[in-house]
Amino acid sequence: MEFGVGYFPTFDGMKPGEVARLAEERGADAIYFAEHTHIPATETDRFPGQPIPNKYWKTYDLFVSLTAAAAATTRLRVCSGICLVIERDPITTAKEVASVDHLSGGRLEFGVGAGWNRTEMRNHGTDPRVRMRVLKERVEAMKTIWTQDEASYAGRYVNFERIWSWPKPAQKPHPPVLVGGTGPTVLDRVLSFGDAWFPNYHDGILDRIAELRARAERPIEVQVMSVPADPKIFEQLRDAGVRRVARWFPSGPRSRVEQAFDKWEAAITEYNPE
Numbered sequence: 001m002e003f004g005v006g007y008f009p010t011f012d013g014m015k016p017g018e019v020a021r022l023a024e025e026r027g028a029d030a031i032y033f034a035e036h037t038h039i040p041a042t043e044t045d046r047f048p049g050q051p052i053p054n055k056y057w058k059t060y061d062l063f064v065s066l067t068a069a070a071a072a073t074t075r076l077r078v079c080s081g082i083c084l085v086i087e088r089d090p091i092t093t094a095k096e097v098a099s100v101d102h103l104s105g106g107r108l109e110f111g112v113g114a115g116w117n118r119t120e121m122r123n124h125g126t127d128p129r130v131r132m133r134v135l136k137e138r139v140e141a142m143k144t145i146w147t148q149d150e151a152s153y154a155g156r157y158v159n160f161e162r163i164w165s166w167p168k169p170a171q172k173p174h175p176p177v178l179v180g181g182t183g184p185t186v187l188d189r190v191l192s193f194g195d196a197w198f199p200n201y202h203d204g205i206l207d208r209i210a211e212l213r214a215r216a217e218r219p220i221e222v223q224v225m226s227v228p229a230d231p232k233i234f235e236q237l238r239d240a241g242v243r244r245v246a247r248w249f250p251s252g253p254r255s256r257v258e259q260a261f262d263k264w265e266a267a268i269t270e271y272n273p274e
Helices: 016-025 062-071 088-101 119-122 127-145 186-193 205-215 231-239 252-272
Strands: 002-009 030-032 077-084 108-113 151-154 159-163 177-180 196-197 220-225 245-250
Touching: 002 016, 002 077, 016 062, 016 252, 030 062, 030 245, 062 077, 062 088, 077 177, 088 108, 088 119, 088 127, 108 127, 119 127, 127 151, 127 186, 151 220, 159 220, 177 186, 186 196, 205 220, 205 231, 231 252
Parallel strands: 002 030, 002 245, 030 077, 077 108, 108 177, 177 196, 196 220, 220 245
Antiparallel strands: 151 159
């Protein structure tokens, strides 16, 4: 099983390339960067259990961060965790994904989701009531751009005819699409257009992984974020067939990030003492 780290690449913390280089030096397999273009000042959506941390509105642009991470490393997988596709133009986003994957030599993993902040969605012109359908169409449209020399897509929310867009991704047919979320219909989306399920760790996750395996008619990976630094949980997820586990690290100076690495690596060493 592989191990990764998650990080909100804030402008006042350790820079994306620096964190990625440190992650590679300390043996991590992947780094995931969070995305929020902004947080509405007149917030109407409750963040679960607490005020919204300011890291949510202090991040660098996702694809700028991924490019910096790719340039600073040689083997580390660089991942969006997650890209809020419903807030992005699909043609532009397809170009960004393909560019980072091409420049990195095929090291991008494309985590996607609809997000939780309905006010933020509305500011981008997306009706929260249809966000899952918008997500599906935009991901499907991007796959068309990545895999066809002359791409067309006709949907309710995305439409274009005969477009040319290069570079194509280095990975074929395209970077893996990791579908985020833990809601009641998320497995439908994973089965429809995902290469992997990418949930946060939660009670009942083992049962839902089993449900995914039972329903899937093709290979689908599972990667899990927000995993406790607990070797017993690592073992449970490994036995369930999870490919990679990861944990959010705090944004901030190098000393704070290194402390988080120390705790994470101690749990990994206990899980795998060799």
